[in-house]
Amino acid sequence: MQTLRTIALAVAAAGTLAAGAAHSARGITVKGSDTMVILAQRWAERYMTEHPGAIVQVTGGGSGTGIAALINGTTDVCMSSRPMKEDEKRKLRDRYQTMGVELPVAKDGLSIYVHESNPIQRLSLEQLRDVYTGAVTSWKPLGGPDAPIILYSRENNSGTYVYFKDHVLLGRDYSARCQTLPGTAAVVNAVARDPNGIGYGGAAYGRGVRELAIRRDADSPAVAPSAATVRDGSYPVTRFLYLYTRTRPAGDVKKFVDWVLSADGQALATQVGYFPVR
């Protein structure tokens, strides 16, 4: 009798699960990096056009949000503008017994934006670090007007935020005066309206602002972000953009990922303003 009741409960649980599984039949979901949203949307549109019946849903939220969604199972594919951290891999492993599959799908140059009226044309990485850590708070020592520097940044769930902190600030903390904004477009908007503002974000977003040339160090030439300089690595602030899956891609997810890495998918990345990895 006890066993029968237990089995009945188990069957009820399985039924509930089946309902959940049926609910999950909704095509491929792609979530994560706001930097990659436009690119992934274009990929999805073109893929669905070329593959009638396929459904690919793309949403942003930031790399951290996308990775969290990958871990808790609410997205099939995560887009991230930074590599997964060790503790994130451990969380994925705790649930799925896997380390995740990392797929570099495009290359990006991270642009530094200032207002179009700002006379500053170039900064070194060290100057940029000083600006964003709060060591330099005025444009004057950088050759600009005697005006305060207004810092704009992404939120800490953003892969761009993490990449900038790790590679430009060398791990140091952002200045407490830094204003965080949701999305690169918001950063661009804020800088476009603020003559004293400075921000950073994906190169494909830089409208209404001016992009600075960056020196690797004080003795290096200043290099402006461009297709050529990002591709050849001479522009100092470049990075890979990734897709992540929990396990080796299979079925519809594999078809989509394979297409993203195909000549067509990579050509689309170039059209959007990023750089192919193949």
Next chain:
Amino acid sequence: MHIVNPNAFASPTPREGPGVAPPPPGEVGLKLEAWIAAGLIVPLGWCGWISTVDAQPPGPDSLAAPAVEDAGGRLEGLTEQVQTIQADTDRMKRFKFSGYVQVRWETAENSGDTVKVSGTTLTPANVERFYIRRARLKLTYDASPLSQAVVYFDGGSDRTIRLLEGYLALLDPWTSDHRHQFWAGQFNVPFGYEIERSSSLRELPERSRAENVLFPGERDRGLKLVTPWTDRLETVVAVINGGGVNSLDFPTTDPTGGKDVLGRARWSQGVFDVALSYYDGLGLVPLTGDDVETDRTRFGADAQLYYELPTLGGGSLKGEFYSGTNVNADSVLALTVSSSVGRLLRPGADPAHFDTDFIGGYAMWVQNLGEKLQFAARAELFDPNTDLDHDQFERVSLAVHAFYDGFTRITVSYDVPRTDVAATGGGYDDAPDNLWTVQFQHRF
């Protein structure tokens, strides 16, 4: 480097904002008529003002300009409000709430829930029940990148809310991700693998018996230093009271005076992790008369191997081994604990044999069955006194998990323990104590 989505940059400028657009021409005409009518009926004392209006009849531009100016002011005001809200939101983001609830149905071959009634009759054993195994709420406050405070409550099967963990963590300022940590407070004992692994993630409803006996409650009070030497190698050193937070004697004081010291070194290769742990301390058994102090040492080794199969997905093999010296479980069982009579040795117990060597451990296999199902099997052993036969505990446990969504897990498990019980006609029998468990868990 070209623009791909101009709409992404469209911001509501004053000219575009709703309610600030210049009014249509017809509407302006109506307003002019109203101004003229008003000028005809107002008292003469206001003529100067009226004449000003008449002299400069407001055209569309002169009406729109103040409106735009007004809208600009409002926008600035809204911007300030948004910045204030943003600052408040940033402060609120320092608080993080998390937790989980585990609701269980259990049906067992025996139960400790038998209720004694008056007379000689006992109620039948309660072998089936619903209960809340764990209901936990954790609050983390990230004051800055360099410090953190955590309080963690449980209101589970005993229906009493109690503090499970409470500690502060200081993070180093010299690494980019602040990897070195110093903890002070009440936290999981950093020994082995399964102790620190959250019950919400574990593949079987309960930890192994060896862990339950050696680290009751899993938590203790003290200090902990976490040092990642490389991306792969991490060491932990801790000083704690010893005895655990569930101990009757150790909740606030440590009768042994000396503190227990432990350490662990873990190598994480990703697909293969291995760790060694060591614990050195003293246990005190308070008795009526002289108390007895015993060694409390534990050695631990654990390893986890992860793999992936086509179609099925990820899987893992995990194992953990414990050995050391502990208070003799048989002597402890022989003690009578009562606040009125103190603690006495049962007649026949050997005070000279208070601590004994023990061994324990488990081997576990976990296999995902796609992304919605998972299977787990574990075989375990705990021998509390290696010098004594028929006191071993063995158990085989099986579980299937169904993941309803990213936060909810439904588990059906079956435990088959084996314990030797002296049989009436001589020899030993396995006690009837198998257990079915159905568990619903939600994390947040």
